[in-house]
Amino acid sequence: MLKERGIFSIWGASKIAFFVFEIAIVSYFIFNPSENLQSFINIKLFAISFYPLKDVAFAIGLLVLFILIALVLFNRYLIYNTSFFVMVISFYGGLYFLKTAHATDISLLAISIIIFALLIRESYRLAFYDELTSLPGRRALVEDMAKLGMKYSLAMIDIDHFKKFNDTYGHDTGDDVLKMVATKLSEVSGGGKAYRYGGEEFVILFPSLEVEQAYVYTNLLREIVATSAFDVRKKHSNKKIYVKISAGIVQNKPEDKDPFATMKRADNALYKAKKAGRNQVVKA
Incomplete structure (x- = not known):
């Protein structure tokens, strides 16, 4: 949802810092487990089980899906929002079928293909379409x-x-x-x-x-x-x-x-x- 403002700027540095912070926090709790965090992750929110996904993970996934559905329906960048929506479905599908052979491999492969297709699409748009009028150039x-x-x-x-x-x-x-x-x-x-x-x-x-x-x-x-x-x-x-x-x-x-x-x-x-x-x- 954020505008692209480059990597070598205060905005780009802020994005990179945010991603590094996320990785650092997750890594810290992996190597230094916390009982309070573990009890929060294991909290029961739904009457039915979504094993192997935890209820908190499933709730976060639902929130992301609802946001992406809203973007697909009401945002003008349909091709990108639809791609992100399919990527989230692929990601959670890979997590849900974690114990199925090659589930995560197939999920990550699907995400990689979508990203590759988006890069080609974006390169084509930049090369062949006029930015101001959206007409072919x-x-x-x-x-x-x-x-x-x-x-x-x-x-x-x-x-x-x-x-x-x-x-x-x-x-x-x-x-x-x-x-x-x-x-x-x-x-x-x-x-x-x-x-x-x-x-x-x-x-x-x-x-x-x-x-x-x-x-x-x-x-x-x-x-x-x-x-x-x-x-x-x-x-x-x-x-x-x-x-x-x-x-x-x-x-x-x-x-x-x-x-x-x-x-x-x-x-x-x-x-x-x-x-x-x-x-x-x-x-x-």
Whole structure:
């Protein structure tokens, strides 16, 4: 539940100190048994037996499980919380079947596999997804363009007057506008997929779609963004503004050497949309 703040910082040092303290306490009681602690561990909390787990251990396990269930249901990091939930089930399963052959080995193996999968997933997310908008980034776009077939359409999209907006309302509000536009673009129909190309520019790929169909879906997105009010919150007032986008959309041609040539033509179409007055989609 704590935010990641690195290892080489006061926060990282505090986490390491906490883990070392835990290990030290457990080690101390292993080598210096206490009758009071032993009686506390052996306390009976439930009418039924959960042998070989002690009742206190089972109660702690239940508390952890309830917390993780709440995180799975109400926290936005579903994949991570679900993984932690399965890890706890594996851990307590290994403890409960302690006397079964290889129970703990299988439990620890399952936990290791989950951690390994999480590391791969997190590495992929950092490499291919934009942190601000949660859209796939430029690297993901390049990889997906390499998989395109013989026919596809591509739209270059830009937020109108974004620099002026940043200068007027500040970069924090500008970031919120980027998130809002990205959310709308991510809901594109027709099998399209939105990417953040950089700054206030976005790209939508329409695999196997002709430009006439892709134009309809892109123009619909433009209308949705243009009619979606955005609240600019200041100290004592709220102001509703409307953000506009322009787009240039093209279909690949046989003479295009690669998808980047198609993207260049889409960028030229976007420039025409800007020159023609913005808040429109130009089909090249």
